[in-house]
Amino acid sequence: MPHLPVNDxxxxxxxxxxxxxxxxxxxxxxxxxxxxxxxxxxAMASAANRRxxxxxxxxxxxxxxxxxxxxxxxxxxxFCSFARTFREDRACTRSLHDVFAEAESARGGPTSExxxxxxxxxxxxxxxxxxxxxxLRLRHPDVRVVDDRRKRGLSxxxxxxxxxxxxxxxxxxxxxxxxxxxxxLFYYR
Numbered sequence: 001m002p003h004l005p006v007n008d009x010x011x012x013x014x015x016x017x018x019x020x021x022x023x024x025x026x027x028x029x030x031x032x033x034x035x036x037x038x039x040x041x042x043a044m045a046s047a048a049n050r051r052x053x054x055x056x057x058x059x060x061x062x063x064x065x066x067x068x069x070x071x072x073x074x075x076x077x078x079f080c081s082f083a084r085t086f087r088e089d090r091a092c093t094r095s096l097h098d099v100f101a102e103a104e105s106a107r108g109g110p111t112s113e114x115x116x117x118x119x120x121x122x123x124x125x126x127x128x129x130x131x132x133x134x135x136l137r138l139r140h141p142d143v144r145v146v147d148d149r150r151k152r153g154l155s156x157x158x159x160x161x162x163x164x165x166x167x168x169x170x171x172x173x174x175x176x177x178x179x180x181x182x183x184x185l186f187y188y189r
Contacts, residue, residue, distance in 0.1 A: 074119075112143060
């Protein structure tokens with residue numbers, strides 16, 4: 001019987017492994033994914049985290065930046081409720097000046113990350129995105145920039161964005177997660 005409290009009998013062997021500090025298998029991961037025992041899963045995650053980090057807790061204070069709500073996926077994506085087509089009322093695309101003014105409001109505060117969210121506006125040029133990321137990085141060198149929007153022309157943009165991440169400082173990198181349904185582009189130190 002595991003020391004960690006679980007209500008799902010399928011998770012008992014996993015809780016025993018977590019309690020012993022053992023590595024979980026792919027089958028264990030699938031069992032966790034399929035289980036509805038969120039409190040049990042949370043207790044195991046907390047135990048594993050405390051084993052590594054003790055009582056230290058780290059927070060990322062992020063600020064969402066929405067350059068546009070115009071999105072080509074408006075009629076097929078159930079992810080958001082704010083998207084608009086190009087011709088709909090309340091469709092909005094912000095100038096880079098407005099984006100930078102919003103980012104400037106974070107100066108002096110606890111913000112450690114700009115999380116760029118928003119629509120997939122097909123008429124915005126690559127230079128708009130590159131300029132936004134490059135200038136955010138230059139104006140706020142201690143703030144991480146995360147671009148969580150799907151990209152069209154992914155390989156061309158990935159190469160260009162990778163170069164942009166290297167422009168500001170040679171020790172910064174960017175990474176596009178290849179297995180995610182929604183690619184996430186991370187710039188980090």
